[in-house]
Amino acid sequence: MLRINNLTTSFKINKKLYPAVKDINITLEKGETLCIVGESGSGKTITSLSLMQLLPSNGEISSGEIIYKDQDITKFGKKKMNKLRGKSISMIFQDPMSALDPVYTCGYQIKEVLDFHENYTNEEKVERVISLLKQVGIPHPKNIYNAYPHELSGGMCQRVVIAMALACDPDLLIADEPTTALDVTIQAKILKLLNDLKEQRNLSILLITHDLGVVAEMADKVIVMYAGEVVEVADINTLFDHPKHPYTKGLIGSVASISSKGNQLYSIPGKVPSITEMPKGCRFNTRCPLASDKCFIERPELEFVTDHTSQEVRCWNVDTVGGKQNEPASLRNKKCKKTLSSQK
């Protein structure tokens, strides 16, 4: 249903163009949940904003195509894109408290989507808004209809935002860290709500998160991004059982668990390079425990691994179908495990 081919989005900083995300390839089928994971600054949000064409004014899609239902939407004009946004593709954002206009009631803000995209009578719209509020699990929908955003809790606001996103029965929902600003119990409820809605409506979800717990809960397929590049693609079980890229291993290694209590929590050393000073070769080279000379010179391609059919990885140190290695794979894996455990 959605195919992103070689998407590159660049930002103009001091009159120079810097690619913020480079050569992104994503496919998403109907009824599927795809998670994009990575640290802050890895280009997850830029990818989703490119898809919605909501980039800040200094950003632009510089190459690639976004095929949605057999049409390249990067070629769409403003008007055509407005018809698509909120109707067929909708999006929810990180902080629900600031995602709503403070001076209008919640009901009005949901109704506004219907005003723009559907030809209902006013009563039909009000009825639809109330039923939407009910569907997202809001207890007194009629009261909430007339409530202002500041009168609601974060979890309630996020439900209102979700109701707004679902108002016109979209086919694709993009959720950019939908639970990051909420406390844990509410997080679980919102995630369950999203999963239920996905089942009921056969919705495709593109979920952006840095939380591997959320990934485990929601994803069918996972894309790991680092410094504007996709470094690993796999289905959910393969990713957690056999992570290949050292970055993915690092991310999984840095999740706290009760069994590792008392040990120091692993963290990937260093930070994501900034957009203006990307390293040559593999972008993860400065933080990678396995980095060899080659990693500093030549950029690896995203390629299928040899032992799992649907897993792709961008690393010189993993056996890939088309890749050339510089040492036997078995040895490297041992080395990686050793480095991880020594850092624990």
Next chain:
Amino acid sequence: MLKFILKQIFVAIIQILIVATIVFSLLRFMPGDPAVLALGTERGSDPEAVQQMREQLGLNEPFLTQFADWIAGVFQLDFGQSLFNNVQVWDYLASSIPKTLELAIAAIIIGSVVGVTLGILASINRGGMIDKLATSIAAIGLSFPVYITGTAFVLILSIQFNLLPSSGYVDFFDDPIGHLKSLIMPSFAISLPLIASITRMTRSSMLEVLDRDFVRTLRAKGLSEKIILIRHVLRNAVISVVTVIGLEMANLIGGTVLIEYMFNWSGLSTLLVDSINSRDYPIIQGAVIIIASFYILINRTVEIIYGLMDPRTR
């Protein structure tokens, strides 16, 4: 909401009471006998005149009675008589209040319409030509004092092109068109700094709202840019602009003396300055209380409008 409005009215009454008390005390606490002060040095040396003045000002009554009478008078708009003739202070005030209000309202309307429009245009063209032009106009408006712009208007519009009368108040009921003509220049001269501050406020608060997260949500809803700007961004931005407009309006009630003199438009501030020059204490008291009351009422009204516009403050 009703409770909120009642609260504002209550606050206003208390504030006016405080002002009345201060104005009352000023004359009493000034060194020397108020009656002598009121009479001036020459006539103050005549004991009979002083005695008469004490009678007239009610200074022979006990202090609290004087105070109670004064407060009661204020709320009935009875401020006594002028010291130099037997005309009631209120009659003086009644003839100048409409002029002041008219001038202030005209200037505020011009300032708001032009200022808000320029501010919106500047904010949506951030960094562009219109933005630069609007901010320059704002800078010019703020940096020239009204007597310079007023003089320039007179020189160009009246003397050079003879389009508008150079000064003078024409009563509306005698000559409505002449009245409006004579209103144009003073109100424009006063509105220039208003345009400047309203433009700047509108621009900066539009930009601030444009940066907020909910604007992205609105775009994600597929709304057109025009609706986002007018229905949402402007609606949020205008809340702080209203405050500025209110404050400016309040300042105009007693602060247009230069323009009033220049265009011979004798409003409240002219009355106040004239009575200070002639030491006509009852008129000073009356004018100060009226100006302060308008100030207070406008501020309370702004507070109420603010509450109506921003659900978070209700």
